[in-house]
Amino acid sequence: MSNSYSLGMLAIVMGIMSVITMYRHWLNTGAVSSALIQWTPWSLLAVSISAWVMAAGAEFGIVFSSAFFTMTAWFYIVLVNRKQAAQYIYITEEPKERIQQSLSAKRFLRNSSLVFLIIPVACFCSVMLCLAGTSLIPVSETSRLVIAGLLFPLLWSVLILWCCGSKKRWHPALMMFGLASVIVIQYRV
Amino acid sequence: MLYESKERIKQSLASHSWLGIAMGAVLYLICLSGTLAVFLHELERWQQPDIEEFSELPASAISRAYQQFMAQINGPQKTVWVILPTADLPRAHVSNGDVERFTNHNGDLKNEPIEGWVGMVRELHYYLHLPKNIGMIVVAIFGVMLIALTVSGVMAHPSILKDAFKFRVSQTYRLQQTDLHNRLSVWGLPFILVITLTGAFIGLVNVLVLAAAPLFYDGDRDAVVSAVYGADPVVITDQRTFNVEKAIGELKRVAPEVTPIYIAFQQPDSEGQFLEIAATLPGRLTFSEIYRFDSEGNFFNHQGLSDGPIGRQIAYSVYRLHFGQFGGFAVKLMYAFMGLALTMACASGINIWLAKRKYKNWHNDVWVGFVWGTPLALSVSAIAAMANPLWATLTFWCVLSLTLTGALYRQDDSRSRVMIKLALGLSLLLIVTVHSAIHGVQSLFVPVWTTHIVASLLGFYWTISAYRKLGVQSVVVPEVTSA
Numbered sequence: 001m002s003n004s005y006s007l008g009m010l011a012i013v014m015g016i017m018s019v020i021t022m023y024r025h026w027l028n029t030g031a032v033s034s035a036l037i038q039w040t041p042w043s044l045l046a047v048s049i050s051a052w053v054m055a056a057g058a059e060f061g062i063v064f065s066s067a068f069f070t071m072t073a074w075f076y077i078v079l080v081n082r083k084q085a086a087q088y089i090y091i092t093e094e095p096k097e098r099i100q101q102s103l104s105a106k107r108f109l110r111n112s113s114l115v116f117l118i119i120p121v122a123c124f125c126s127v128m129l130c131l132a133g134t135s136l137i138p139v140s141e142t143s144r145l146v147i148a149g150l151l152f153p154l155l156w157s158v159l160i161l162w163c164c165g166s167k168k169r170w171h172p173a174l175m176m177f178g179l180a181s182v183i184v185i186q187y188r189v
Numbered sequence: 190m191l192y193e194s195k196e197r198i199k200q201s202l203a204s205h206s207w208l209g210i211a212m213g214a215v216l217y218l219i220c221l222s223g224t225l226a227v228f229l230h231e232l233e234r235w236q237q238p239d240i241e242e243f244s245e246l247p248a249s250a251i252s253r254a255y256q257q258f259m260a261q262i263n264g265p266q267k268t269v270w271v272i273l274p275t276a277d278l279p280r281a282h283v284s285n286g287d288v289e290r291f292t293n294h295n296g297d298l299k300n301e302p303i304e305g306w307v308g309m310v311r312e313l314h315y316y317l318h319l320p321k322n323i324g325m326i327v328v329a330i331f332g333v334m335l336i337a338l339t340v341s342g343v344m345a346h347p348s349i350l351k352d353a354f355k356f357r358v359s360q361t362y363r364l365q366q367t368d369l370h371n372r373l374s375v376w377g378l379p380f381i382l383v384i385t386l387t388g389a390f391i392g393l394v395n396v397l398v399l400a401a402a403p404l405f406y407d408g409d410r411d412a413v414v415s416a417v418y419g420a421d422p423v424v425i426t427d428q429r430t431f432n433v434e435k436a437i438g439e440l441k442r443v444a445p446e447v448t449p450i451y452i453a454f455q456q457p458d459s460e461g462q463f464l465e466i467a468a469t470l471p472g473r474l475t476f477s478e479i480y481r482f483d484s485e486g487n488f489f490n491h492q493g494l495s496d497g498p499i500g501r502q503i504a505y506s507v508y509r510l511h512f513g514q515f516g517g518f519a520v521k522l523m524y525a526f527m528g529l530a531l532t533m534a535c536a537s538g539i540n541i542w543l544a545k546r547k548y549k550n551w552h553n554d555v556w557v558g559f560v561w562g563t564p565l566a567l568s569v570s571a572i573a574a575m576a577n578p579l580w581a582t583l584t585f586w587c588v589l590s591l592t593l594t595g596a597l598y599r600q601d602d603s604r605s606r607v608m609i610k611l612a613l614g615l616s617l618l619l620i621v622t623v624h625s626a627i628h629g630v631q632s633l634f635v636p637v638w639t640t641h642i643v644a645s646l647l648g649f650y651w652t653i654s655a656y657r658k659l660g661v662q663s664v665v666v667p668e669v670t671s672a
Contacts, residue, residue, distance in 0.1 A: 059473060060472055077372055097549070099549070119330060140498045145413065146501070146504045149417075150503070158337070160337045161204050164208060
């Protein structure tokens with residue numbers, strides 16, 4: 001128990017030190033710095049993660065270390081900008097001209113139909129690609145399905161971004177539909 | 190290398206804006222309700238403070254609760270669960286999925302759990318109050334959109350390292366919102382990815398099953414589910430009773446380090462009946478391990494959720510990871526803080542888009558009405574649910590519609606913001622007053638008084654700050670073009 005406590009304290013201290021040294025290094029960005037200075041924050045972070053893992057186990061430790069690092073960074077940002085942060089509530093938007101603009105039905109329908117096309121097509125394509133792709137991985141059936149389940153939302157989001165970023169949004173949608181159909185035919189025949 | 194192509198950065202920014210504007214409001218709703226959902230157990234205790242609480246339910250009481258429950262319901266049951274008291278929800282209840290009853294420490298059946306406001310918040314986060322099958326997929330799609338927004342946000346942010354510690358909150362409104370959005374999102378990246386990925390996995394499992402069944406399992410969906418989570422055992426017995434005491438004793442022998450969280454009486458009163466005890470393991474994220482016993486209480490196997498195929502362990506760990514239900518109350522606070530940060534990132538994203546425009550129109554009004562109207566609607570629905578638990582959902586949507594209509598009618602977003610904040614502050618104070626009036630001071634145990642303190646502090650803060658702003662002109666910092 002006391003060993004876990006000591007390791008937990010070490011993890012906290014190293015996490016804080018990591019953020020502080022990262023900030024000091026960030027302040028001197030552009031200046032010539034040695035490899036030691038460059039790698040110190042990351043080394044401290046690695047020590048912090050290791051200590052968290054030893055104190056709370058691998059699963060809890062990784063979650064705790066990443067959450068603690070994030071929260072320390074946020075608090076430190078507020079701390080180093082505290083003079084500005086104190087004035088936070090007084091800022092508001094500049095006065096702007098108010099215009100009367102009604103909802104453009106044509107634009108709304110065009111964008112909505114695009115959303116209703118892209119989302120299911122990208123879903124269809126990503127789920128088929130993931131299931132087909134993971135069937136080639138030499139792991140257990142359970143793990144294949146779970147890997148597909150975790151990759152599928154990621155791939156889906158990337159495909160949506162591809163559509164959104166394209167000038168002609170119909171083209172990626174058609175390509176995705178074609179690709180997914182080929183996979184379905186391949187497996188069903 | 191990621192930021193070498195200016196065209197790609199431009200495309201990413203366009204995608205980020207397009208998706209953010211299209212999805213921002215619903216993402217805000219999901220994130221805000223998710224932040225509240227972290228404390229669902231505590232809020233359940235606050236909602237029904239008069240339920241008996243205890244830390245342990247003995248085996249005799251479990252059997253008694255099960256027998257009383259079976260005597261009260263008709264027809265064959267697939268499963269009856271006795272949910273045991275835990276550290277964050279120290280009360281027990283029995284359920285068959287449709288009917289649910291609390292028990293006292295002897296196992297006697299007591300009141301029914303009230304869904305009320307807590308149920309409304311849960312349904313809002315899980316299903317957006319849509320029918321369950323559709324709602325869960327819709328929420329998961331928004332999870333996918335959040336992943337897309339995260340990826341495009343990183344790709345559209347070439348100064349991600351240069352701006353890592355910048356927080357220009359006292360310069361212009363646009364810079365303030367931009368820095369708030371970027372700092373919260375960039376440093377919160379691991380949390381955002383974990384939450385969105387686990388949330389999308391939970392919501393999209395059914396889609397995966399639907400797609401995998403015809404491809405690999407001849408259309409057998411149950412086979413896909415069994416492949417991931419493990420199949421139910423086939424048991425044949427003449428016995429029609431359960432020896433719970435022996436099963437609990439066996440569990441202590443087989444896995445002394447685990448903490449039981451529920452007991453499932455599977456297919457009771459049939460030849461296929463058996464007993465399952467779900468238990469959490471120290472230091473593990475897996476929701477539980479399920480230990481199986483025959484009707485006489487003899488251990489025969491476990492489901493392998495903690496030591497089976499790695500895929501199964503991951504699939505069963507996503508729940509605790511998504512909802513922050515591990516490691517005690519400190520983890521819940523951490524999750525709530527990060528959830529609030531994600532909610533603020535959603536709101537500030539749209540604020541940036543509005544601030545960049547050279548004019549104001551109905552978008553500004555709707556956004557203010559929505560952002561501040563949602564917590565107001567949550568708060569007022571909590572009051573309404575104290576009068577009648579069935580009013581929670583209707584009140585939520587009515588109040589939200591009213592704030593949107595009011596903000597649109599007023600056409601003054603700054604004024605609308607102050608007015609809604611004032612109403613929000615007052616409604617929070619009213620929650621404390623009404624709850625204390627209904628349940629009295631004798632029910633002031635920890636979750637109740639902490640909820641009251643938090644609601645009172647926020648209520649006073651918003652009431653006073655909004656009241657002060659009613660007659661005060663805000664400070665405006667002119668836009669600096671070089672920034």
